[in-house]
Amino acid sequence: MSNQEFTNYQEYTLTIFSENSIGLLNRITINFTKRKLNIESLTVSESAIKGVFKFTIVIICNHHTVENLVKQLEKQIDVIRAFYLTQDEILHQEIAMYKIETNALLETNEIEHIIRTYNARILEMTKEYTVIEKTGHKAETQELFEKLKPYGVLQFVRSGRVAITRLKQELLSSYLEKLEKQHRPAV
Amino acid sequence: METLAMEKLKELNQKTTRVSGSEALLLSLIAEQVTTIFGYPGGAIMPVYDKLMDFKDSLKHILTRHEQGAVHAAQGFARVSGRTGVCFATSGPGATNLITGIADAYMDSTPIVCITGQVGSHLIGSDAFQETDVVGISMPITKWNYQVTRAEEIPEAIAKAFYIAKSGRPGPVLIDITKDAMLQEMDFVYKPCNYIRSYIPVPLMKEEQLNRAAELINEAKKPLALIGQGVILAGAEKEVLAFLEKTGVPAAFTLLGLSAIPNDHPQHMGMLGMHGHAAPNIKTNDCDLLIGIGMRFDDRVTGKVSKYAKQAKIIHFELDKAEINKIVKVDAYVNGNVKETLPAVTAKLIKNSHKEWIDEFKIIREDEEKRVIKKELYPEGNKISMGEVFRVINEAVNGEAVLVTDVGQHQMMASRYFNFKNTRSWITSGGLGTMGFGLPAAMGAQFGAPEKTIISVSGDGGFQMTMQELGTIAYNRLPIKMIILNNNFLGMVRQWQELFFDERYSSTPISSPDFPVLASAYGIPGEMVKGRNDLKAAIQRMIQTPGAYLLEIKVVNKGNVFPMIPQGAAVNEVLFGDEKPSK
Ligand SMILES: Cc1ncc(C[n+]2csc(CCOP(=O)(O)OP(=O)(O)O)c2C)c(N)n1
Numbered sequence: 001m002s003n004q005e006f007t008n009y010q011e012y013t014l015t016i017f018s019e020n021s022i023g024l025l026n027r028i029t030i031n032f033t034k035r036k037l038n039i040e041s042l043t044v045s046e047s048a049i050k051g052v053f054k055f056t057i058v059i060i061c062n063h064h065t066v067e068n069l070v071k072q073l074e075k076q077i078d079v080i081r082a083f084y085l086t087q088d089e090i091l092h093q094e095i096a097m098y099k100i101e102t103n104a105l106l107e108t109n110e111i112e113h114i115i116r117t118y119n120a121r122i123l124e125m126t127k128e129y130t131v132i133e134k135t136g137h138k139a140e141t142q143e144l145f146e147k148l149k150p151y152g153v154l155q156f157v158r159s160g161r162v163a164i165t166r167l168k169q170e171l172l173s174s175y176l177e178k179l180e181k182q183h184r185p186a187v
Numbered sequence: 188m189e190t191l192a193m194e195k196l197k198e199l200n201q202k203t204t205r206v207s208g209s210e211a212l213l214l215s216l217i218a219e220q221v222t223t224i225f226g227y228p229g230g231a232i233m234p235v236y237d238k239l240m241d242f243k244d245s246l247k248h249i250l251t252r253h254e255q256g257a258v259h260a261a262q263g264f265a266r267v268s269g270r271t272g273v274c275f276a277t278s279g280p281g282a283t284n285l286i287t288g289i290a291d292a293y294m295d296s297t298p299i300v301c302i303t304g305q306v307g308s309h310l311i312g313s314d315a316f317q318e319t320d321v322v323g324i325s326m327p328i329t330k331w332n333y334q335v336t337r338a339e340e341i342p343e344a345i346a347k348a349f350y351i352a353k354s355g356r357p358g359p360v361l362i363d364i365t366k367d368a369m370l371q372e373m374d375f376v377y378k379p380c381n382y383i384r385s386y387i388p389v390p391l392m393k394e395e396q397l398n399r400a401a402e403l404i405n406e407a408k409k410p411l412a413l414i415g416q417g418v419i420l421a422g423a424e425k426e427v428l429a430f431l432e433k434t435g436v437p438a439a440f441t442l443l444g445l446s447a448i449p450n451d452h453p454q455h456m457g458m459l460g461m462h463g464h465a466a467p468n469i470k471t472n473d474c475d476l477l478i479g480i481g482m483r484f485d486d487r488v489t490g491k492v493s494k495y496a497k498q499a500k501i502i503h504f505e506l507d508k509a510e511i512n513k514i515v516k517v518d519a520y521v522n523g524n525v526k527e528t529l530p531a532v533t534a535k536l537i538k539n540s541h542k543e544w545i546d547e548f549k550i551i552r553e554d555e556e557k558r559v560i561k562k563e564l565y566p567e568g569n570k571i572s573m574g575e576v577f578r579v580i581n582e583a584v585n586g587e588a589v590l591v592t593d594v595g596q597h598q599m600m601a602s603r604y605f606n607f608k609n610t611r612s613w614i615t616s617g618g619l620g621t622m623g624f625g626l627p628a629a630m631g632a633q634f635g636a637p638e639k640t641i642i643s644v645s646g647d648g649g650f651q652m653t654m655q656e657l658g659t660i661a662y663n664r665l666p667i668k669m670i671i672l673n674n675n676f677l678g679m680v681r682q683w684q685e686l687f688f689d690e691r692y693s694s695t696p697i698s699s700p701d702f703p704v705l706a707s708a709y710g711i712p713g714e715m716v717k718g719r720n721d722l723k724a725a726i727q728r729m730i731q732t733p734g735a736y737l738l739e740i741k742v743v744n745k746g747n748v749f750p751m752i753p754q755g756a757a758v759n760e761v762l763f764g765d766e767k768p769s770k
Contacts, residue, residue, distance in 0.1 A: 005516075034327065068513055077386050176384060179387065180384065184382040
């Protein structure tokens with residue numbers, strides 16, 4: 001195998017569709033632990049099909065590892081489909097929330113200026129605190145955090161990644177129908 | 188055979204009847220054609236054991252002397268018969284005692300279903316007495332596992348368990364059932380499972396893959412086929428023979444692929460791997476095409492991967508997609524069941540012979556005969572060698588026996604020198620290399636093939652890991668022929684210490700009881716063989732004496748298994764053991 005397969009580390013976004021069974025998250029993460037891979041981000045929620053869950057996992061590894069990892073994931077009985085995408089094949093977002101003191105916001109118009117420049121928005125405002133929300137890449141939400149820091153950030157949270165592919169891809173529902181036709185034995 | 192329980196099953200399937208979870212479990216097992224269960228009772232699984240009393244005519248429960256024995260027996264049963272092995276254990280320590288066997292079955296793709304009892308569902312998560320998260324513990328080593336907490340889940344869980352364990356690439360499945368689920372009542376109906384939408388056991392054949400493979404094989408001047416256990420699991424022995432005979436390709440075997448075709452076939456070039464035959468190992472780095480068939484390029488087979496078959500093209504016939512390009516990058520692959528894909532490719536091949544190429548293997552074979560094999564089979568010293576024991580066994584049984592081994596030097600000697608004639612006549616722990624596997628696996632094999640002669644060969648170390656199963660063998664009057672090759676050492680580790688650790692024998696000398704005396708305590712006849720003159724007659728007696736027999740054979744203390752590819756060396760860097768003056 002070419003050396004690059006092993007030496008070229010990059011970020012991959014994994015998409016996994018699975019049945020909603022207890023312990024499946026465990027079964028999936030075992031495959032990362034087993035290879036000493038650190039999960040950078042993980043998001044799980046129900047997909048467009050009821051009862052089918054979608055995992056989005058971000059890892060940094062070499063190409064050989066991600067290839068094998070994805071096959072091992074797809075091999076899990078309750079996993080319907082697993083694949084990986086590289087940075088340029090996806091659109092992705094993360095959502096971040098920042099809680100600051102409302103006083104800090106009112107004292108000057110600097111914070112308001114920051115909110116405007118960063119395309120963030122105010123989600124909730126009370127006498128004590130204000131919650132600001134921003135959607136974007138990790139670097140962007142991080143930058144906003146750095147900007148707000150001098151004014152005192154009481155709380156900061158960032159979600160895992162959600163991603164959608166730029167590639168043309170078969171819908172899971174049609175994939176499932178095809179499987180059914182090809183593999184369910186006639187009775 | 189229509190047993191009472193089967194009749195009852197039919198009746199039950201016609202109208203719904205209320206049964207307990209335990210009864211539902213046993214009826215489900217009967218519906219899956221299970222006849223033999225290996226196991227050990229305990230608190231959390233008592234309702235199931237109680238119900239077993241009512242199913243004596245159709246379910247035979249074999250009480251082992253340790254749960255590890257039960258799971259290895261289930262493995263031996265599956266390996267010899269091709270049917271799914273079943274074992275029972277209670278929660279907590281009973282369940283954890285199964286773990287080694289489950290891991291072994293996972294590595295060696297053995298279909299088994301393990302049923303464990305679990306504390307009542309209201310106690311789960313409370314660190315109750317004998318509560319262990321066995322579903323969590325066994326997750327990395329099961330093909331699938333599931334915890335049942337309600338009786339009505341039982342038939343479906345069991346149907347899925349058997350379908351998953353046996354279909355596709357086989358493997359172990361564990362079903363954990365809470366005690367309250369065993370006691371609850373439910374309406375019993377059984378539907379076997381044959382489809383799970385998230386699981387594709389056998390991918391569809393792809394014409395372009397078949398064509399590409401055929402093209403490469405037709406072009407090859409110096410092809411070499413590597414046959415693995417996948418062929419046996421698929422029951423594709425005949426298809427492999429047809430492929431080999433049409434193409435004239437020489438074939439080599441992985442440890443678990445042995446017995447797929449008889450040793451005396453003219454294209455059988457021997458075993459691959461660390462202690463395999465020199466010719467196929469050396470020729471791996473000389474061929475122009477490697478054809479892996481139902482094997483997984485294990486590191487014991489490849490040696491140093493960066494120096495593995497670099498000059499050759501590689502084709503991989505493999506069912507499990509995750510094995511393709513896992514260790515070696517291949518030039519072509521055929522993803523599917525070899526029983527279908529191999530004939531489909533064979534049909535596209537031109538008839539060929541590779542006589543001169545095979546002659547090159549023979550030259551190396553002759554060298555190995557001179558430098559290693561002859562000395563091992565006909566040793567000059569007065570101590571018996573391990574190889575010589577297999578020579579004498581061959582003379583006595585002529586391949587008409589199932590050989591079950593433990594792990595170590597004797598295992599490698601067995602794989603090298605036993606004369607394999609019939610498929611599924613070889614049961615050994617490959618991927619996990621589990622000492623203590625042999626004796627209980629032999630028990631399971633005897634239940635799986637009652638008409639066959641089962642010979643169990645162990646080292647003095649490994650035998651002592653599970654020798655409590657002598658109790659099971661005696662009680663069930665299993666006619667197993669047990670051989671212990673006693674070198675007073677943990678031989679394989681001692682060999683590595685000799686070769687790579689300056690002969691510092693740290694914790695490898697091992698003492699043993701007088702094994703025949705031990706056997707006699709169980710009412711099993713046996714004898715100790717110390718000299719060559721008694722060897723042949725003793726083996727004859729062992730074979731001819733009805734019932735179990737234990738033969739302890741004192742062998743050379745510091746014998747070594749050669750040839751050997753040291754760990755980290757390339758496949759063609761074979762040591763014959765005579766390179767430097769022996770120490
Ligand atoms: C459960 C387990 N523990 C340790 C080992 C490591 N090991 C591999 S071979 C071996 C020595 C086996 O000695 P013995 O059973 O006497 O057989 P011999 O090699 O002498 O034939 C050991 C300790 C193992 N394979 N399995």
